[in-house]
Amino acid sequence: MAEAPAIRTHALHKAFGATRVLRGLDLEVARGESLVVIGGSGSGKSVLLKCILGLEIPDAGEVWLDGQPTGGRPRPAFLERFGMLFQGAALFDSLSVWQNVAFRLLRDRRPPAQARARAIEKLARVGLAPEVADLFPAQLSGGMAKRVGLARAIATDPAVIFFDEPTTGLDPIMAGVINGLIRDIVAETGATALTITHDMASVRAIADRVAMLHAGTIRWTGRAAGLDDAEDPMVQQFIHGRPEGPFTQP
C-alpha cells in the first residue's frame, strides 16, 4: 500500500465575505518532499497555509495530515513535530532570542541551561553567534530576525516545516543566505517542507516540486527542474516576471 502523503487537501474552499479565496483546492505533499507554492499577491497562499494548520477553518473540503482528516482544527500530534518560519519572523517581543528559539523546550519543562545550549546550537546552525542569544527581537535586523525564526522552526528537529515568504523584505544577499540555509536544513533533516513564495530565487533554491496557485485552485504543478519548460503561459509569465500575458492580479 502506498504511503499516505504528509499533507493533503481536497476540494478546499474558503471565502472572506464575498471574496472567494480558495475554490476547491487539491494539493498533496509527499513525505520528505519540498513543495513550493507560487502565486501572485492575494492569490490565497497564506490562507492555504492557515487552513492546513487549522488557524483558519475551511468553509468546505478537508485537510489530511499524515493520512488522518483534521476536521479543520489544529492537530496537537502534528504540531508537536512541526516548525514554521513566518513571513515577519513572528518572534515574541517579550522574550530574548534564546528563549524564542527554545520556546517549545522551555514549555516542555526542559532545564533552562539545557534549553539555552540547544538554542545556541541552532543559532550557530543558522550562522548567528552565541552573543545574539541574549538580545531581544527589537535589537535584531530583518535578516537576523529571519534567521532566529528559522532557528526556532528547527529547534526540535521537526518532521514538517512550513516557510511563509521566507525572503520577503530581505536584500538579495541575505535572501540568498536564507534560501541556502533552508535548502541545506531540509536536505540534512529529510523534513517535509511546504514553502509559499513569489520569489523565483527561493523556488529554484528550495523546491523539489512546484505548484502554482491561481484563482483559488492549483493551476499547474510539476518538478522544479521542469519549471522553465512548462507550457502553461501563465507559469511562463509568472516565472519571468513579464507584465504582459494572461496573468492578472486579483
Added chain:
Amino acid sequence: MTGPLVATGRATREALAGIGALARFAARVVAAGLRGPFHGVEVLRQLGAIGWQSLPVVGLTALFTGAALALQIHAGGARFNAESVVPSIVAIGITRELGPVMAGLMVAARVASSIAAEIGTMKVTQQIDALVTLSTDPLKYLAVPRVLAATLAVPVLVAVGDSLGIMGGWLVGIGRLGFDAQTYLVNTVEFLEVWDIASGLVKGAAFGFIVAVTGCFFGMRSGQGAQGVGRATKAAVVTAAVLILAANYALTELFFRG
C-alpha cells in the same frame, strides 16, 4: 423616520452580541485556567506589570480622592451640624465605594489598554499564530496569566488605595478642618467594620477580572494594522470602565441591600 430607530436597534443588537461574546470568552478563560499546563513565570511577570506598576497611579488617585471627600463631607455635614462624621464617612466611602471603583478605573485605563495593545500587536505580527504552531494555547499562555494576575493584584491595590485615601482625608482633616490627629483616627477605626473593607476587596477582585478579560478579548479580536490595534485598545478601555461601573452597582446591591 424609522432610520434612527433601525440604527438604535442595530447598535443594541451588536452591543448585546458583543457582551455575549465577551461572556463566552470569559468562560473559556476560566475553563482554560482550571486545566494545565500553568505558566507560573508569566503570572509573576504580569503581577509585576499589572500590580506593582499600577501602585503609583492608584495610590495618588486614592490620596487626592480621600482629601477631596473630606472637604465635601465637611461642607455637607456643616448644614446639619454634623462635621464630626467626616472621619467615619470618609473611611466608609473610601473602603466600600471609591477605593475599589477608582482603583478599578485607573487599572482599566492603564492595564486594559496595554493588554489590548500588546495582544493586538501580537495578533497582527502573527505572534499568536506562532504560539499555536509551537503547540501553545494562546488563551492559556496570554489570557490566563493576565486574568489571574489582575484578579489577585487589584484587591491589593484597593487595600493600598483605601489606606492612602483615608490618609488623604486625615491630612485634610487635621490640616484644614481642625480635627485632632488622634481623634480623627479613633473615629475612623471605631466606625469602620470588617465587611466595609472586605466588600471593597471583593469588588477589586471582580474589577481586576473584568479589566484583564476585556483587554485580552479585544486584543485577540484586533483588526489588522495600527488602526485595528488602536480600535481594540479604545474599545477595551471604554468597555472595561462601563462594566466596572455596572458591576459596582450590582455588587453594591448584593452586599448592602438593607
